[in-house]
Amino acid sequence: MHHGDGVQAAFYDDPRVLTxxxxxxxxxxxxxxxRPAELGGPGAEGTAVNLALPPGTSDRGWLRAFHAVVPSVLKAFRPQLLVTQCGVxxxxxxxxxxxxxxxDGHRAxxxxxxxxxATTAGGRWLALGGGGYELLRVVPRSWTHLLATVLDRDLDPETPLPAGWVARTSALAPHRPLPASMTDGADVAHEPxxxxxxxxxxxxxxxxxxxxFPLHGLDPEDPRD
Known part of the structure; x- marks a missing residue:
């Protein structure tokens, strides 16, 4: 949601860490x-990556932006470990x-x-939680998908919510309608x-x-980079 300002500040001058x-x-x-111009401190230029997205950005827009920047930079940086803060x-x-x-976008x-x-860090991935304030309808489903993905036990999005969980949650918040399954029914396909x-x-x-991109030897105008 908001900029990862604390993490960036902690490593802004460290060329060993890409944020x-x-x-x-x-x-x-x-x-x-x-902002995009926040690139890292002296001696660490290019190790802070910022993609500032317009309000209203959807699954397709987020994924389009992510794939246009992040894979190329990670391949150039060659990390030993990928640490992700997966706020929802x-x-x-x-x-x-x-x-x-x-x-569905979170799952993608x-x-x-x-x-x-797998392709840039030898499969080493530390996935952390983060923000998320729709505590009944969103956080449980999104983080269940996260855990399933980390464990290579991907869930079918049409999987119904567990009946016991639905019963307990409905008793605690009887006026909050719950989704029926692990999907919002969204199409997340995007154009590169x-x-x-x-x-x-x-x-x-x-x-x-x-x-x-120029700081990593990449061409910003070439979609192949």
């Missing part, structure tokens, strides 16, 4: 940091932000992270980034690529 943050644009959300306050029902992802993100861990189009995320992608 990556995809977040709602700082002009529209606290703490006001996380990007969900469209979260009360604190203005992004519009779904549980986790699968992409697993693939990147190929340059700036009318899609709102494309300008954000190009700003980040232009600031960051």
């Amino acid at each position: 990556v943050s995809l977040h709602q644009h700082p002009l529209s959300l606290w703490p006001g940091t996380g 306050d990007t969900h469209r029902e979260d009360p604190l932000a203005d992004l519009s992802l779904t549980v 993100i986790y699968r992409a992270l697993r693939e990147l861990a 980034w190929g340059g700036v189009t009318s899609q709102p995320v494309d300008t954000a992608v190009l700003e980040t690529r232009r600031a960051l």
Whole structure:
């Protein structure tokens, strides 16, 4: 949701650590940091990656932006370990932000992270939780998908919610309707980034690529990089 400001600050001058943050644009959300020009301190330029997404960004936009920047930079950096903070306050029902992802988008993100861990970090992946404030309808489902993905036991999105959990949760919050299954019914298929189009995320992608990619020997204008 918001910029990963604390993690970035902790490692801003350390060239051994690459921090990556995809977040709602700082002009529209606290703490006001996380612009593409924040690239790392002296001697660590290029080790802070910031993709500032416009409010309302959906699954497709988020995934389009992610795949346009993150895999190329990770391959260039060659990490020994991938550590991810998997907050779910990007969900469209979260009360604190203005992004519009779904549980299906979260599932696609986790699968992409697993693939990147396998291809860039020898399969070493430490997945952590994070923010998420729709505690009944979103957090349990999204983090169940996260755990299943980490364990290579991917869940069918149509899997019904456990009856016992539904009964207990409904008793605690009888006025909150619960989803029936592990999906929001969203189509997360996205077009790969190929340059700036009318899609709102494309300008954000190009700003980040232009600031960051030359520091890793990559061409910001070439979609193949």
